[in-house]
Amino acid sequence: MKTRKAVIMAGGQGTRLRPLTNERPKPMIPIANVPCMEHIVNLLARHGFEEIVATLQFMPEEITDHFGDGSEWGVNIRYSVEDSPAGTAGSVKLAERELDLAEDERFLVISGDALTDADLGALVEFHERRGSVATMVLKSVANPLDFGIVITDEDGRIQRFLEKPAWGQVFSDTVNTGIYLLDRSVLREIPSPAADSGEYDFSKDLFPKLLSGGAPIFGYVTEDYWEDIGTLEQYASAQRDVLLGRVEGVRPPGLRLRDNIYVARSSRLGDEESLEGPVSVGENVRIDEGAVIKPHTVIGSNVVVASGARLERCVVSDGTYIGEGAELYDTVVGRSCYIQARARLQERSSLGDDVIVGEGALIAPDVKVYPHKTIEDRAHVTQSLIYETMGLRTVFRGGKVTGRFNVDLTPEFVVRLASSFGSTLDAGSTVTVGRDAAPAAHVAKRAMTAALLGTGVNVRDLRAAHAGVVRHDVLAGKSSAGAHLRAGSEPDEVEILFFSDDATPISEADERGVEKHFVREEYRRAHGEDIGELIYPGRAVEQYVERLERASEPDGTRGATIVADFSGGVASLVASRVFSRLGVNAVVVSGFANANARGTTEGADTLDERLARVERIVPTVGATFGCVVGSTGEPVSVVDDAGERVPQDVMLACVLLQMQPERVVLPVDLSARYRRLVELYGGSVEESRSGMVNVAIKAAQTGADLAALDDGSYVFPSFMPAADCFMTISCLLKLFSESPISSVRSRFGNRFARVVRRDLDCPWSAKGRVMRELAERFGGNPETVLTDGVKVALEDAWVLMLPDPENPTFHVYCEHTGGLEDGPNTFPEPPKSALRKAEELADRYADLVQSFTEQAARESPSDVLTGRA
Template sequence: MKAVIMAGGEGTRLRPLTCNRPKPMVPVVNKPVMEHIIELLKKHGFTDIAVTLQYLPDMIKDYFGDGSDFGINLRYYVEDKPMGTAGSVKNAEEFLDDTFLVISGDALTDIDLGKAVEYHYSKGSMATLVLKKVDIPLEYGVVVTDENGRITRFLEKPSWGEVFSDTVNTGIYILSPEVLKYFNKNEMFDFSKDLFPMLLKENKPMYGYITDEYWCDIGDLMAYSKAHMDVLDGKVKINIPGNKIKDRVWVGEGTVIEENVVIEEPCVIGANTRIKKDSVIGSYSVLGDNNIIGERSGIKRSILWKNNVLETNTQLRGTVVCSKVNIKEGVFAFENSVIGDDTQIGKNAVIKPSIKIWPNKIVEGGTEVNSNLVWGSKFVRSIFGFRGVAGEINVDITPEYASKLGAAYGAIFKGKGKIGVSSDDSAAAKMLKMSFMSGLLSAGLKVLDFGVLHLPVARSAVRFYGADGGIHISTSSTNFGRLTVDFLDKNGSNIKREVERKIENAFQREDFSRCEGEAIKDVEVIPDYTKYYLRNIINNTRSKDFGYRIALNSLSGFILETVGNLLETFGCTVEKTSLDLRNAKTMRNGNKSAEMTYFTDMIKMGNYDLGVSIEDTSEKMMLVDNNGRIVSDDMFTALISLIVFKTVQGGTVVVPISTSSVVDKLAEQNNGKVIRTKTSPQDIMNKMLGNETKENVYEQFTLHFDAIAGLVKILDFMKSENYSLSDLVNMIPDFYVSEKEVECSWNVKGKVIRQIIQENEGQSIETLEGVKIFKDGGWVLVLPDAEQPVCRIKSESYSAEFAEELTNFYVNKVREISQK
């Protein structure tokens, strides 16, 4: 059988290791990772091998040649431009005249390929995917199989809410050559995104071979170091070069070890290396060929490639040193630092933890390097959370961080476009607004300074001025040190997940260009947009005199002033309060805070028409009707859905998957339609603004995400249709929901969702986000949280008691699976 090695990867997340080499040429225990793959293929009888190349192809060709030195035959197929995984293999179609194996050239594995091939033939499969269970599947393609091993579902790089299995695609496939007939040559085509879903749709025999053997996708620097530890711990069976001088110490030919050198196992030392006297080579260290280690040096848990010179008393702790690096006397480098090729580190310099130094740099003597040097990469799991970027002011989000993040956002526009920037009225938000603007300007973009705005007003300004995007910075009234940054697209909606990932990638690698000085543009200041925004609200109401008595609550004086003045313009009498009513919307009756009780009693006793409490961002509101009833989250969604249905006959509403099915009942009563989406704000926003029917799109967007204009729309509807708020609440059928959180560590979330899906096989379930199980006339949703190690459980049923029982059952189920 023939094989194909896919070796076109750039390895961007491995930079600076991959600045000067393709990812398959990155060494693992002193051999390119692709050489380990070739040895594995040869071991299992694959000697005719095609190699697909794209990034720096000559380096791979020069090293492996025709394969004869390795006991195999190699043919190379070079792409002029990236064609996707399947597209690259298509180039070798004439070579692949029978069933063949595809394997990545940049993963480390000892999987028994022979057994996988036997499995393929035993199943009569057209395509067999080798699968592996992993703890955290976010960076992989998740695959689900039935009890016979047949593949039933795929999802590429899911978010936590989309994780429905912990079984992932290793990128090793056994394929019938007929699969290549499904697409054309020179067509951008991917195995996991395009071909396999196509075969699944056509019900072709496609199976998953699940292995417990070792497999590691060396995707980032943490995984690279971990792979070395796994090799030294014997977790993966590969050939380690050198002679064993102790149980777990390998030393290459020609290496000289002087007196009083301590070598701790396990470790690997390459050929022709010299370790001078009184040095210590600690456990889990790997030294490549032709290195010189100076006297009294200490190397612990570090990886050195080849041709490096370390002078006297160099101390490395958990450091990766690439090739041709000169480290002068007395240098200290700490955990997770990386020093790129052809770099010189001056005498007594200190490289702090997690610092990345790109190739061809000079660090002067005595320097303390505490930020990445020119082109850096500090690994973080994720910058963006459930909504935008959040963190502590001057701790998580500093001016330097904000400027770099602004430049990373600007990078996706490739130096063209204009971005609106705004903040709330806090001094910290205004300070960081300037930093974000500096980053955007450095990327060559035009910046519109919208000044001090509420977030919904900023969304409106982005649309009105035709900006290509926006950034809004806001603080918390209850935690003055906390800050949230919302990144907006041209519609004023929060940017999509894929755009967040692009920004994260650019930020982590600092892989973005700065414009020349003469290309920096002036900032255009846009004053008083709020006046236009408020005038627009007034002009778009049917009734100009509401005359309502309203209790208005907010912890933000900025909100109280803006909304209070607007309501008074409509002839309302407004009583302002500053009570802390956080989380009040989700509280059940009988479990209200003292401040919430005060607010509801005030509305009832004072003969107010309604009460409204507006959150810091001015996006969300909580209503209380004239009878003192709190309009909960689900009730509020039902209320605005009712308004949409009564305003537009046969209208469509977009609601998150976690919303009560009472909305479906309202749709049925009013000939409407319900579209469900994922729960994050940007998913809801983007679904609304992408709604095919397009009617009243911004109306619904406003009702969900603009408490200022949304409140006026609700009041205008009440006045024009002669309803009180309690009349509208009474129109909503009774429903019963229960919601709880349960601890669930990151590494078991995929397992939890997979097992719940398996246990409910044959039942009515939905996996748009998390898993939603429909049973006994109700439903329960198990949803992994994107920011915390918890799962959220929400149930709805015909009674409050049964809804709570259902929630408690799945809280216990998540705990049970987590502890196995």
């Protein structure tokens, strides 16, 4: 076999695997007592890849000392060490000299920290047969969120590629494994790394560039084993898979006794029957009589397990001592730990290197203990030492952080979250912070303020202020970021919103940046004069009102009367100044919120009760309209001049009709009739992903005149890239001062939109499979939209199949658009026949989604039925 060349990318730190990787590089963590990278070297040697270059960055000597020149494994290994991270493609470019490729030669790129038995010979044949310049190895996985997803045509040519998508963008469960076969010509497309050039990645930079240039890039879909060792859970899973013989060519070292029990010759067993396979025991291990080793346990070298100890589903690293009667279940233990008698380590806990656990101590589930810590005798450790951990994609939900106060969202949690946020900002930068009247938000804001100051970030504390005032302070250039804390939709719930320097919600990339610091549990600490300054601005509200007046041009609406109920929210604290500046006579129902009130009953009334009260008052005072503002100060529910409440879908249609905007942003799940209405008057609509965060960001990016949901949330980007009740009220006054709302709404009836919805249970582990099936079935149609989920255009109808980003649920939206001819003077209410057809279509496509879910359950029942992500 001709000698082949390969690059092993081995520079990763493995931050999500901490504390296991605090003091060793990720490629050197052992899988069944063999370093992960050693499994990859053996795989390469079996397939004729004997010339290897390893790219190193974090603790490179750990790898070079272990592998040397590679001769022990029958290969030749050279090394390319990066002074600073160059990115995946950048690191391979740096290794080009060591590769010494011929002009027409190809080479393999593979990660040193993933476990696989991929048939690399079949990959080479596929690459040559297709005439590919770059071939990715692809694999179907249950949860594709942390990978680059890929969709190919029938011949394997890559059509689309998206790195680390949201659930609505998961058009495939086929992911990029990070294994590539590349022609040398590809290296010429990678810029040579410079000290200040930043990182250059295959998935983010190189492959999109090649695709846009029409280069033949193919995907080789493998059914072979592949596991990304990115988390402690995946690490433990890979150990079990090796023990069970699921990884071809990978076998634990030592003698095989029985039932997949592997024991090194030099180890001593007090009672061989105490081992229940599958189990792997390393060199020079002593297991005393009376100890019990249960299935799926891996014990490293030079470990002592004393009498009466019990281990099950554990990974114990070299040099650890486990005392008498200690119990370890589903845990990972680092090197040279001392676990004393009767200590208990519970599910999913983990210890770093050189940790001492005292006699009778308890390590609770999910706790991480970092290296060189000592836990006292009989201590109960329920939080990580010294840092806390939370998995990626569990901090932010729907663009915000939400939790029950003092349950999910404790002051300690807020300190760590704010420390993570502050660490993503430049030292010395400024953050504007505000809150609503909820006592929990008050406490959480104090925790956030202290943590931000501790990272060297200045804080402009607006105290009680609705989110619009905070956003304006950021937008006015007073700070480079913002945060607002407020009561959530459920009792005792708190929401935390973060804003970028343009006052838009922070992007998903920024969220991941915060989460990376949270997971790494590393925060910038300021000292002395570098500690942030706490600022109490004097005119933040006045400046917000002045900007609102300039944006509103209120001359034509002065003297108008409105009725407003602010649902007890802090927006009411600004209302008197806003209405006075706009020259509006306002009847404010239910009084004003008290920023420091405790035990208020303002929030006790329902929305219907508040609207009913406003309905009675509006005709009495001759108001232009009435409204109920949500407690967050964003959505607005309207009562017309005749005292009749206006359905939210009809109100949005009225706004579009009167405003006649040139450019509108609407979410992908809204009725197509809005687009028809906008286009009827010469405007255009751009669709965004669902949810206000995505709508607001898209509106700001495109410079739209208006963006909206059909829940009373309106965004006027010229004023602010977010929904704000006062801008909405001002706009409504301007639009309907001469054409009363009651007159305009009469052109629409009592219903405008006719979208029907079905909600289906869909376990997390099935979502990617369902999205792949849908994308493969409908993605070939040029009219299919993959902005968010899969939106299929039918004759006189559309269907959107969208996975919920926060719950194990799939949504199916459908609208029948035929049978109506909207004109300049008539917009008839959807007929019952159209609604009936939409219901039938929704049921049909819901059945399709259900069938894909059930198919995934049949093919992988344990994962799907348990709903594991």
